[in-house]
Structures are given as C-alpha cells and as structure tokens.
Amino acid sequence: MVIQHNNTELTRVRASPGKNQHWAHFEYASEEEQLAAIISQSEHCEQELTYHCRKSRLLNTPDGPPLSWWVGGPGVGQVQTYWSGAPPGSQQCACGLQENCVDPKHRCNCDADLIEWANDSGLLTHKETLPVRSLVLGDVQRPGSESAYRVGHLRCHGDRNVWNAVFFDKETLYLHFPTFHGELSADISFLFKTTSSSGVFLENLGIKDFIRIELSSSAEVLFSFDVGNGPLEVRVKADVPLNDNRWHRIRAERNVKEASLRLDELPAATQEAPADGHIHLQLNSQLFIGGTASRQKGFRGCIRSLQLNGVTLDLEERARITPGVQAGCPGHCSSYGLLCQNRGRCVEKTNSFSCDCRPSAYTGAFCDRASFKSGTSVSYIFKEVVPSEDKSSSVIPSSIYSDVTLRAENVSLSFRTSQSPALLLYVSSYHREYLAVLLNKHDKLEVRYRLDSSKDVEILRSKARNLANGQLHAVTISRLADVVSVQVVVVSSFKTFHSCNQIDENTKEDFNLTSDVEFNAIRSLILGRVHDSGELDPELSRVASLGFTGCLSAVLFNSISPLKAALLHPGTSPVIVTGPLVQSICGSTSANPYAAETTHHLSGQSGSVETGQPVVNAIRSDSALIGGVIAVVIFVTVSALAIMARVFYRRKGSCQSQEVKTVKPEDSPELAFSGSRNGPSENQKEYFI
Numbered sequence: 001m002v003i004q005h006n007n008t009e010l011t012r013v014r015a016s017p018g019k020n021q022h023w024a025h026f027e028y029a030s031e032e033e034q035l036a037a038i039i040s041q042s043e044h045c046e047q048e049l050t051y052h053c054r055k056s057r058l059l060n061t062p063d064g065p066p067l068s069w070w071v072g073g074p075g076v077g078q079v080q081t082y083w084s085g086a087p088p089g090s091q092q093c094a095c096g097l098q099e100n101c102v103d104p105k106h107r108c109n110c111d112a113d114l115i116e117w118a119n120d121s122g123l124l125t126h127k128e129t130l131p132v133r134s135l136v137l138g139d140v141q142r143p144g145s146e147s148a149y150r151v152g153h154l155r156c157h158g159d160r161n162v163w164n165a166v167f168f169d170k171e172t173l174y175l176h177f178p179t180f181h182g183e184l185s186a187d188i189s190f191l192f193k194t195t196s197s198s199g200v201f202l203e204n205l206g207i208k209d210f211i212r213i214e215l216s217s218s219a220e221v222l223f224s225f226d227v228g229n230g231p232l233e234v235r236v237k238a239d240v241p242l243n244d245n246r247w248h249r250i251r252a253e254r255n256v257k258e259a260s261l262r263l264d265e266l267p268a269a270t271q272e273a274p275a276d277g278h279i280h281l282q283l284n285s286q287l288f289i290g291g292t293a294s295r296q297k298g299f300r301g302c303i304r305s306l307q308l309n310g311v312t313l314d315l316e317e318r319a320r321i322t323p324g325v326q327a328g329c330p331g332h333c334s335s336y337g338l339l340c341q342n343r344g345r346c347v348e349k350t351n352s353f354s355c356d357c358r359p360s361a362y363t364g365a366f367c368d369r370a371s372f373k374s375g376t377s378v379s380y381i382f383k384e385v386v387p388s389e390d391k392s393s394s395v396i397p398s399s400i401y402s403d404v405t406l407r408a409e410n411v412s413l414s415f416r417t418s419q420s421p422a423l424l425l426y427v428s429s430y431h432r433e434y435l436a437v438l439l440n441k442h443d444k445l446e447v448r449y450r451l452d453s454s455k456d457v458e459i460l461r462s463k464a465r466n467l468a469n470g471q472l473h474a475v476t477i478s479r480l481a482d483v484v485s486v487q488v489v490v491v492s493s494f495k496t497f498h499s500c501n502q503i504d505e506n507t508k509e510d511f512n513l514t515s516d517v518e519f520n521a522i523r524s525l526i527l528g529r530v531h532d533s534g535e536l537d538p539e540l541s542r543v544a545s546l547g548f549t550g551c552l553s554a555v556l557f558n559s560i561s562p563l564k565a566a567l568l569h570p571g572t573s574p575v576i577v578t579g580p581l582v583q584s585i586c587g588s589t590s591a592n593p594y595a596a597e598t599t600h601h602l603s604g605q606s607g608s609v610e611t612g613q614p615v616v617n618a619i620r621s622d623s624a625l626i627g628g629v630i631a632v633v634i635f636v637t638v639s640a641l642a643i644m645a646r647v648f649y650r651r652k653g654s655c656q657s658q659e660v661k662t663v664k665p666e667d668s669p670e671l672a673f674s675g676s677r678n679g680p681s682e683n684q685k686e687y688f689i
Contacts, residue, residue, distance in 0.1 A: 001038060003131070003154040004029045010050070010150040013140045022137040026151060035154075036074050039127050041312075043158025043352070047130055049084040049151055050121040053110035056147040057139040058120055059083060061092055061107035067138035072124070077133040083108060084122030088129050093120040115144070130154060163352040165304030165329035166290070166315040171199060173325050174291025174298055175318045180204045180308055182254070183280045186211065186225075187309050189251040193331070194301025195243050201250070201299050202306075203292040205285040212292070213252055215299065218243045223252040223261040228278035234261040234271045245301075245334060254281070289315070290325075302329035341368045342418075343470055362551070364582075374547045376579035378527040380562035406519040411437065411477040411557050417550030420468040421543045424475075426530055427557065430521040434536075437477065438543050443468040445488055447477055448540065451516035457537060460511040464488040474554070482513040525557055531578070 005026040013022045028035055039045050049070070051058055059081065060067045071077040085094025096107025103112035108120050124130060131154045140147055166175065180186070192201060197218040204211050209226050216222040218241045223234040234252070242248055242263075251262045256279040262268040273279070289306065291298035306313045316327040332353035337346035340355035344367030347354045357367040415424060417439070425437040432453040440446050445462040467473055467488070474489040486509045529547025530536070536544055555563050566575045 001042070001156050003035065003038065003156070005131075005151070005153065008150065008152055010052075010148055013056075013137055013147045013149065020138070020141055022140050024135045024149070024151075026131070026133060026135075028131060028154070032075070035131065038156055039074075039130055039154075041160050042127070042156035043160055043163065044125070045127045045130050045154060045156040046123045046125045047132055047152055047154045048121070049124050049132060050119065050149060051083070051110060051137075052117060052119045052121075052148040054117050054144075054146040055113060055115055055142060056110060056137075056145040057113055058108045058110035059091055059093065060139075061096065061111050062105075066091060069136055070132050071134045071136075072129045072132045078129075080129050083120050084124050088126050094122045095120070110147075158352065161307070161312040162305050164306070164312060164315050165302055165327075166319045167302050167326040167329045168290040168298065168300050169326065170324065171196070171298040171300050172291070173322075175289040175315065175322055175325060176286040177289065177313060177318065178287065179283050179285065180211070180287045181283075182211070182309060183282065184256055185309070186252070186254045186281065188213065188253075188307070189249070190303055190306040191247045191249050192299070192301060192303050193245055193247045193329075194299065195245050196300045197243050198297060199299030199301070200288075200290075200292045200296050201303065202287065202289050203294065203296075204283045204287045205293055206281075206283040209282045211254075211281060211283065213250065214296075215242065221250060221261065221263050223254075223259065225254060225259065225281065227281045229274050232259060232271055232273075234259050234269050236261050236263040236266060236269045238263060238266065245331065247304075247336075289313070302331075304329060339366050341366055343367070372528050372548045372550060372552050373580050374529065374549050376528040376547060376581055377531060377577070378562055378566050378581065379576040379578075380525040380557075380560060380565060381574040381576070382522045382524060382560075406522065407517055408480045409435070409478075409519065409558055411435075412475065413437075413555040414472060414474045414553045415548075415550060416470055416472050417468050417548065418470045419546075419549045422468070422546060422548045422550075423528070423530065423543050424548060424552070425555070425557075426526045426544065427519075428523045428526070428535070429519065430523050432535055433520060435519065436540060436544075437475070438540075439467055440543075445475065445486070447484065447486055447511075449479075449484070449513055449515075451513065451519055455515045457540070458513055458515060460484060460486060462486050462488055462509055464490075479513075481517045484511045484513060485509070486511065525560065525562055527552060527555060527562060529579070 005028045007024070007026060011024075016022070030038065051068075058068050066081045069079050069081050072080050080088065081091045082088050083093040086092045086097045090097070092107035093101070093109065095101035095109055101107060101112070102109050102114065102118060106112050109118040110120050112118065124132065132151050135149060135151060137147065137149065139145060168174070188202070190201070192215075194215070196215070198215050200212060200214040202213050209228060211225040213221070213223050216235070219238045221236050221238075221242070224231055226232070248264055249262075253260045256273060258270050258272045260268045260270045285293055290303060303315065306315060319325040319327040328349075330348065333346035333348050336353055340346045340357075342357075342362040344355040344357045344362070347356050355365060355367050357364070362368060411425065413424060420439045420443045421441045422439045423436065424439065425435075427435040432450075434448075434450050436446075436448040438446050438448070440461075443466050445464055445467055447460040447462075448457050449460070450457040467490075471490055476485075476487045476489075478485045487507065527548070530544035553563065555561065562575060566577050566581060
C-alpha cells in the first residue's frame with residue numbers, strides 16, 4: 001500500500017531572506033486514524049528520505065548540536081535526529097553505521113562539508129517514527145551552500161492481522177486473554193491447520209454460561225454455548241479431513257435470534273435461539289486459546305488471524321511471554337506454495353511466506369509480474385535540447401545529439417527471460433543504420449551492426465548458450481572503431497561468484513566489423529517491441545515485432561540510462577513508453593523482494609559522492625549553459641585519453657568475488673564519467689544522467 005503526500009519531488013532548497021532554516025511540511029492523503037491503523041497493522045513500512053548537499057551540513061555529527069531534523073510518528077509526531085539507514089536516536093546516517101562515510105571523522109556524508117556534491121539517502125524503516133510529517137534543514141544560509149531533499153511516499157506491505165499466528169506443539173499448551181465480552185452478540189473468526197483429529201480452539205466460561213469452538217472430529221467443527229437456556233450446538237461436517245495440515249477458516253456468530261457456523265466455503269449451519277429464553281451471555285473467566293479451563297483436550301497445531309467482534313488478538317505477543325507456545329507458524333509453503341508462479345520458489349518465514357522470484361523471469365509478490373511484456377516499448381529519443389530561458393524548467397539535455405557520429409559505444413544491460421527469440425535493445429539512426437541486441441531462436445545472444453546502409457547487416461553471435469532459462473544474465477558490449485567485445489555473465493547461485501566457472505563459456509569474445517566504423521546520426525534507442533519496423537530487414541523485423549517479455553534492468557548506453565529516465569522522470573525526459581512497464585527486482589540479488597524493489601525510486605545512496613548536482617524536478621541552474629560547455633570540453637578530453645589508453649592497454653576479462661552485478665564496461669571514449677565513490681552496483685540502481 002502506498003500512502004501519498006503533497007510533495008515527493010526532489011526539491012532544491014533556496015535561501016529565504018530573514019530565515020535561518022528551511023521548513024517543509026507534508027500532508028498525507030489518508031485520514032490520521034486510517035494512517036495510524038495502516039502503519040500499526042502492516043508487517044513492514046518504509047519511506048525514502050534523501051538529502052543532497054554541497055557545503056550544507058546535515059546532522060553536524062558526531063559532536064555538534066543537530067543542524068537539521070525531521071518530525072515523524074503518530075499524531076503530531078516527535079523530533080527525530082537520525083537519518084535513513086540508521087536506528088532512531090543515533091544521530092547518524094547510514095554511512096556512520098556502516099563506517100564508510102567519505103570523511104571517517106563524521107557520521108554523515110554531508111557533515112564532511114565538502115564543496116563537491118554528496119548525499120545521505122536511503123529508507124526509514126522504523127514504524128514507530130513514521131510517517132515523516134515535517135523536515136527542518138538548518139545549514140542552508142551560508143555562502144556557497146546548496147542542497148536538495150526528497151521525502152518519498154509511505155509504503156507499507158504485509159498484514160500483521162492476517163499473519164498473526166501461534167503454534168501449539170502440545171495439547172496441554174494454551175494462551176489466555178481477558179474475558180470475552182459478547183453479551184448480546186459474538187462474532188469469532190480465525191484460521192487453523194493441524195494434523196490432530198480433535199481439540200478445543202477456544203473457550204470462555206461463566207458461572208453457568210460458556211462459549212466454545214472445537215474440532216470435534218477429523219471432519220467436523222462444533223460451536224457450542226449456553227446463555228442460561230441450556231447448551232446449544234451448531235455443527236459443520238466437511239467432506240474431506242480437516243487434519244490435513246492445510247489452512248481452514250472458521251467463522252462463528254451468535255446473536256439474540258440465532259447462531260451460525262461456517263467452515264471454509266461450505267454452506268453455513270444455523271441454530272435458532274429459544275423464543276422466550278435468556279439472551280445475555282455472561283462470562284467471567286479468562287478466555288483460553290488453544291486449550292480449555294474445563295480440562296478437555298487442547299488443540300495441537302496453528303491458529304492465526306483470530307478476531308473477536310472485529311478486534312484482532314495479538315497471539316504472537318502473548319505467545320512470546322507464554323512458556324512452550326511458539327509465536328508464528330511453520331509450514332506456510334505447504335499451504336500456499338502453489339501461489340508462487342513462473343518457477344518462483346516458496347520461502348518459509350516464521351509468520352508468513354514469501355516467493356523468491358530469482359529463478360524466474362518474473363517478479364512481484366507471487367512472481368506473476370514482468371517488468372516488460374510483449375507489447376511494452378520504451379523509446380529514448382536522442383535530440384538536442386535548447387537550454388530554456390525559464391530557470392524553473394526541468395528539461396534535462398541529452399548527452400548525445402543526432403548530429404554526432406560515434407566511433408565507439410558501450411552498452412550494458414541485465415535481463416531475465418524465458419522467451420526466444422526476443423529483442424533486448426535497438427538503436428536506430430537517421431541514415432538507416434542500426435545496432436540491435438537480441439536473443440535468437442537458439443537462446444543465444446546476437447549483436448547486429450549495420451553501419452553502412454548500402455551493405456548487409458553484420459551479425460556477431462556469442463557462444464554463450466541457454467540465455468532464455470529464466471536466470472539473471474548480464475551483457476556488456478564495447479565497440480572501438482571496428483573492434484567489438486562481447487561479454488555475457490550468468491550467476492547460477494544468484495548470490496556470489498568466486499571463479500570463472502560461473503561465467504558463460506567465453507569470458508570475453510572479440511569480433512571485427514568489415515563494413516564501416518562510424519555510427520551516424522543516432523535517432524532513438526528502443527527497449528522491447530519496435531512498433532515501426534518498416535526499415536528493418538525481414539528477419540529482424542519479425543523479432544522486433546515480438547518484443548521482450550521478462551525483466552530488463554541496468555540498461556546503459558554510453559551515459560544514457562533509458563529505464564531510469566522512463567521510471568523516474570517520465571514527464572521531463574525524452575522517453576516514450578507504450579504498454580505495461582513495471583518497476584521490478586529482476587536485476588537484484590536480494591532475497592527480500594521489497595528491499596530490492598524499493599531501490600528503483602531512490603535518488604542516491606548513503607556512501608556515495610557525486611561530482612554533478614542532483615536532478616531536481618522543476619528546477620534548473622542558472623549556469624546550465626556554462627556547465628554544458630564545460631561538460632563538452634571534459635568529454636572530449638576524457639575521450640582522447642581513453643582512446644590512447646585503449647591503444648596501449650587491452651584489458652582482459654576477470655572474475656570478481658562479490659555480489660553479482662552488471663559487468664562494468666571497459667574504458668572507452670563514450671563511457672559516462674559520473675565520478676561516484678562507493679556507489680551501488682548497477683544491478684541495484686540505474687543512474688539517469
């Protein structure tokens with residue numbers, strides 16, 4: 001569930017005359033009572049909190065008083081002096097906790113007070129301090145200070161009520177709660193699973209009155225009570241055994257007119273109350289769950305999501321203080337494992353289950369979502385953008401223009417798919433030249449260059465096999481003039497790799513082009529389906545019409561990250577999206593699908609320092625034109641140095657003992673120069689430059 005507020009944009013802090021601080025308040029779409037209920041009942045909540053800085057300190061750690069803080073928590077909230085990724089009350093950022101801040105003397109990157117752009121970013125995950133209600137930034141008035149912040153939407157998942165479970169290992173174990181008050185009406189619902197043929201689920205006694213729900217036999221549930229008219233019973237008999245170690249739902253209701261009992265989706269059984277009898281259920285003992293005060297046989301198995309008159313009992317909390325009773329319930333995958341689709345693997349958790357989608361080409365809670373489907377197309381248009389006179393404009397100029405001729409390019413991407421043939425990437429030009437990266441019908445990678453429209457396409461086939469097997473593959477393609485290097489990496493364990501045995505057969509393959517070496521007048525880059533394929537040869541046209549189904553991530557063409565542009569800046573970037581495009585964890589190795597999925601919308605990560613200022617929506621620097629000229633000069637210089645380095649030094653493929661990530665492109669004249677330190681791996685984030 002996503003709870004929105006009034007400002008999630010990356011916002012530049014501007015100095016205000018007469019004010020020493022910048023203050024921002026956030027209004028949420030949900031009512032306060034509803035907001036508190038969502039947070040308390042969710043298994044996990046998180047909210048992005050990002051601060052980009054240049055000569056603008058954040059928390060003034062470790063010794064000074066806090067210069068900035070935020071207010072969060074229920075009601076009006078409380079002042080919080082910690083930042084994303086750190087625990088409450090610590091007065092530090094994630095880098096301080098991980099001991100990797102850019103200046104070891106400080107506990108936040110921004111507190112180093114550098115003249116370069118830095119950031120402290122990440123997720124707030126402590127529910128008791130959420131949501132962020134206001135933000136106060138205190139070091140924004142000094143000469144040369146610049147900063148920007150972002151507070152993301154509040155995101156919560158998982159229902160503590162649904163998965164609030166307890167496990168009784170023995171028939172003599174039970175939990176007890178205060179007396180159940182259901183004098184005139186009682187509505188009781190819960191789920192159970194067991195291998196026992198009988199046992200009492202719950203019982204509450206009075207002097208003469210009582211209420212009880214039990215498994216009376218392996219195929220029958222009994223709801224009995226007495227309000228002074230003598231015991232009444234309502235029974236439901238199932239057609240199959242109920243002690244099959246699968247979840248079954250019970251709902252029992254009683255009012256002054258009748259009582260009813262429903263089991264799973266079977267028809268409800270009812271029993272009318274006596275016309276002139278007693279109507280008040282008078283109880284005075286404790287409520288027993290999983291056992292009985294009358295010393296009948298207790299229940300052995302799991303009970304979860306127990307609600308009495310609409311109130312969920314916290315079984316897990318009571319189990320933690322009751323000897324012998326286990327909070328949570330094992331064996332969820334035996335009941336719900338089939339929900340994990342498309343080769344997703346069910347992972348047992350203490351009080352729930354999750355689907356590990358890493359063996360699958362899909363993502364989502366049940367591995368049923370693909371970031372790309374057959375009709376999805378993401379088109380990045382390369383065109384020169386004239387700097388706007390409007391200083392509030394957010395147009396971000398492309399780093400490649402249609403009148404530039406490329407003699408080199410670096411392409412990298414990660415993908416998972418079970419489809420072949422499939423088109424991964426297509427770059428077109430105004431001169432009917434193109435570059436295409438695809439999987440052929442034999443599940444192998446093909447790189448197709450047509451750099452001379454008067455000649456046939458040149459097809460470079462990699463020897464790496466079985467690339468449409470649903471596993472994560474990383475592809476790197478580097479061209480310098482007529483030399484093309486292709487590298488395909490697959491990590492079968494999806495964790496770490498320590499030897500070249502886990503890299504596809506050829507660590508690196510070199511090819512030579514024979515037709516031309518110049519890629520002229522680039523027009524667009526397309527991921528997925530090519531809707532206008534009239535200029536393509538028939539074979540490629542057929543593949544282009546099929547598009548791509550699966551997960552695509554970490555796409556980089558020189559300095560362009562088209563997926564990042566499409567997902568984060570759809571309104572301001574030169575991107576056209578048709579068909580479904582879903583944020584996905586397909587490029588992540590994290591076992592937690594939520595942790596991985598939420599990284600897509602982050603603007604940075606603690607521990608990184610960027611040489612360029614952050615991309616700020618609806619803000620444009622006055623020095624954009626000057627900066628562009630400087631960038632071109634730097635680009636030309638770096639290009640020349642890289643060409644010289646390439647001539648003298650040829651790198652060889654190597655293996656790295658670390659988490660799997662997209663292979664880093666080799667030095668090249670067209671390689672982006674972000675200059676980040678300790679940044680996240682490319683499989684976790686794509687930077688939109």
